[in-house]
Amino acid sequence: MDSGKTLCSLLKAIQFQESAVFCAMQEGLKLTVEEGKCVQASAYIPADNFNEYHVRDDVDVLFKISIAVLTECLNIFGSAEESSLKMYYRCEGSPLLLVLQAQSFSNVMTDCEIATQTADTLLELRDEDAEEESKLVLKAPAFLGLLADLERSCDIIEINLSPEHPNLSIVTYGMQDRSCIEIPKSSDMVQSFTCERAVTLKYQLYHIRLIMKALAVSNKVVLRCSSNGLLLLQLKLEKEDQRQMFSEFYIVPLLDD
Amino acid sequence: MKFRAVMVDTGPMREFTNIVSTISKLSKECVLRLSTEKLYFIVSEDNSGPSPPMLWCEIPQDTFFSEYQIVGVDDEYRDIYLGLVSANLSKSLATLKTAKCLKMKLTKKQCPCLTLEIETPSSTSQQTRQVTHDIPVIVIPRKLWSEFHEPRIPQPDMSIELPALKQLRTTIDRMKGMCPEVVIRASAEGRLTLQIKTDMAKVSTRFKDLRVMAFEGPIDHSDSETETQTIEDISKTCYCRVDTKKFSMFLSADQISHNATVCSIVNKKLVILCLQTEENVKLQCFITGIVY
Numbered sequence: 001m002d003s004g005k006t007l008c009s010l011l012k013a014i015q016f017q018e019s020a021v022f023c024a025m026q027e028g029l030k031l032t033v034e035e036g037k038c039v040q041a042s043a044y045i046p047a048d049n050f051n052e053y054h055v056r057d058d059v060d061v062l063f064k065i066s067i068a069v070l071t072e073c074l075n076i077f078g079s080a081e082e083s084s085l086k087m088y089y090r091c092e093g094s095p096l097l098l099v100l101q102a103q104s105f106s107n108v109m110t111d112c113e114i115a116t117q118t119a120d121t122l123l124e125l126r127d128e129d130a131e132e133e134s135k136l137v138l139k140a141p142a143f144l145g146l147l148a149d150l151e152r153s154c155d156i157i158e159i160n161l162s163p164e165h166p167n168l169s170i171v172t173y174g175m176q177d178r179s180c181i182e183i184p185k186s187s188d189m190v191q192s193f194t195c196e197r198a199v200t201l202k203y204q205l206y207h208i209r210l211i212m213k214a215l216a217v218s219n220k221v222v223l224r225c226s227s228n229g230l231l232l233l234q235l236k237l238e239k240e241d242q243r244q245m246f247s248e249f250y251i252v253p254l255l256d257d
Numbered sequence: 258m259k260f261r262a263v264m265v266d267t268g269p270m271r272e273f274t275n276i277v278s279t280i281s282k283l284s285k286e287c288v289l290r291l292s293t294e295k296l297y298f299i300v301s302e303d304n305s306g307p308s309p310p311m312l313w314c315e316i317p318q319d320t321f322f323s324e325y326q327i328v329g330v331d332d333e334y335r336d337i338y339l340g341l342v343s344a345n346l347s348k349s350l351a352t353l354k355t356a357k358c359l360k361m362k363l364t365k366k367q368c369p370c371l372t373l374e375i376e377t378p379s380s381t382s383q384q385t386r387q388v389t390h391d392i393p394v395i396v397i398p399r400k401l402w403s404e405f406h407e408p409r410i411p412q413p414d415m416s417i418e419l420p421a422l423k424q425l426r427t428t429i430d431r432m433k434g435m436c437p438e439v440v441i442r443a444s445a446e447g448r449l450t451l452q453i454k455t456d457m458a459k460v461s462t463r464f465k466d467l468r469v470m471a472f473e474g475p476i477d478h479s480d481s482e483t484e485t486q487t488i489e490d491i492s493k494t495c496y497c498r499v500d501t502k503k504f505s506m507f508l509s510a511d512q513i514s515h516n517a518t519v520c521s522i523v524n525k526k527l528v529i530l531c532l533q534t535e536e537n538v539k540l541q542c543f544i545t546g547i548v549y
Contacts, residue, residue, distance in 0.1 A: 066457050066458070069435060069457045069458045072431050072434055072435055073431075073458065073460060075431055076427075076428055076431045076432075076460070076462060077424070077427060077428060078424075078427030078428075078431075080427075081424075081427070095458075095459075102424075105420070105421075105424060107420070107464055107465050107466045107467075108420065108424070108462065108463065108464045108465075109462070109463050109465075110428070110460065110461065110462040110463070111460070111461050111462075111463075112458060112459070112460045112461075113458060113459040113460075114457065114458040115456065115457050115458060
């Protein structure tokens with residue numbers, strides 16, 4: 001890979017836990033982080049982001065790795081510096097090897113050996129039976145601005161989706177106040193909007209806030225709600241060379257009490 | 258005891274400010290030694306014992322000051338040693354970058370003070386403003402002078418040029434987050450390797466094609482654990498394990514415009530980092546090795 005910088009910023013965006021599950025597939029790399037069985041965040045790096053990409057197809061390349069150490073290693077020459085990256089992994093139990101070369105200085109090189117562990121099982125949050133009820137495509141920077149405006153002290157965020165006006169409203173309840181943001185589907189930040197019937201969903205605001213770092217590096221966000229209330233956010237990060245990386249967040253709703 | 262000095266050129270003023278601010282980042286307190294030829298800033302570690310000071314900085318007075326007068330205690334002891342809080346000095350000098358003139362003198366107010374008179378031009382009129390800072394100092398008695406003598410250090414096994422400090426600092430700062438100790442390894446072929454090892458990861462950054470200033474090889478590694486991983490001739494390399502934080506602190510000196518920085522290593526015992534500027538300021542940092 002010519003530049004480890006975008007990869008590093010993507011990984012930082014899902015770095016809310018110490019370790020991640022690293023999975024290499026034919027299509028690309030996937031790193032997954034979980035937060036207390038309620039949020040599952042993944043970063044996808046499609047294989048076309050790499051100049052060369054080989055994965056053995058007869059074995060599962062799956063292991064647990066410290067994402068903090070991985071991002072520090074990728075960032076070893078500082079965030080201002082572009083560096084080329086090579087990544088190697090031999091077999092279960094062997095470390096992940098990284099070779100980084102700074103682009104503006106030819107005389108420096110870094111080797112990293114990062115210890116790997118056997119991967120924990122990940123939550124299977126996707127339910128095949130649950131239908132997708134609504135889908136929204138939003139501009140990531142605008143959505144980030146909106147989330148940043150929300151009162152931090154609130155615990156709960158309520159998302160109302162409806163085919164009627166206003167199509168999307170976000171309500172937070174504070175100590176003494178209730179604040180509501182309404183976004184009609186004609187809004188500039190909404191690129192597409194589909195919703196079959198009105199729904200009200202509640203989430204922990206803290207969980208929603210976890211996606212903010214990823215929003216900051218992304219261009220576009222797709223919000224999907226399924227009939228069981230599971231919220232799926234898919235974020236697309238487009239690089240200068242037109243190649244794309246993705247991140248994905250599954251967020252479990254709060255049950256009505 | 259008398260001391261009076263005047264600085265008028267902007268270049269030296271800027272440099273002096275940078276030096277002092279670097280020192281204030283390295284340590285809370287420092288000793289300023291004034292002699293007829295040079296000014297010295299000395300930082301010792303609290304419990305250093307016989308080991309060399311952490312920092313030794315020499316500033317030749319004639320390139321910095323247009324006037325410089327010093328009268329010591331008597332003819333035999335001509336120097337003055339002052340203990341001061343380095344942040345006080347660096348804060349007072351903050352306005353120096355735009356100043357016209359700096360006067361430094363030793364005064365006796367409620368306590369002994371190093372008085373700085375800074376004259377700054379006004380942006381609206383021809384008149385100038387004068388700011389006076391009194392920095393309390395402790396005059397260090399003669400019997401304690403021996404603690405601040407020029408460090409006597411063993412002959413380094415190797416001296417090697419360091420790569421650009423800024424680049425080195427970003428790398429070290431990343432490593433600092435992962436491991437408190439870093440192994441600095443230099444080879445006579447001009448390679449410098451920084452290596453950390455933790456349970457989680459092993460990271461080594463190699464710089465090559467660096468100038469080797471001195472090499473007193475071959476180096477005896479007979480007592481060390483044999484690491485057969487190296488293909489290169491290990492008698493031509495030496496290393497030292499040091500505190501990552503201390504190393505990183507020295508690298509913050511990159512704000513002083515410098516000609517060359519040299520890293521000297523006494524195998525396994527000591528790392529000496531030396532920065533030299535065009536005005537012949539020499540800043541040396543001594544980091545003792547960690548031995549298990």
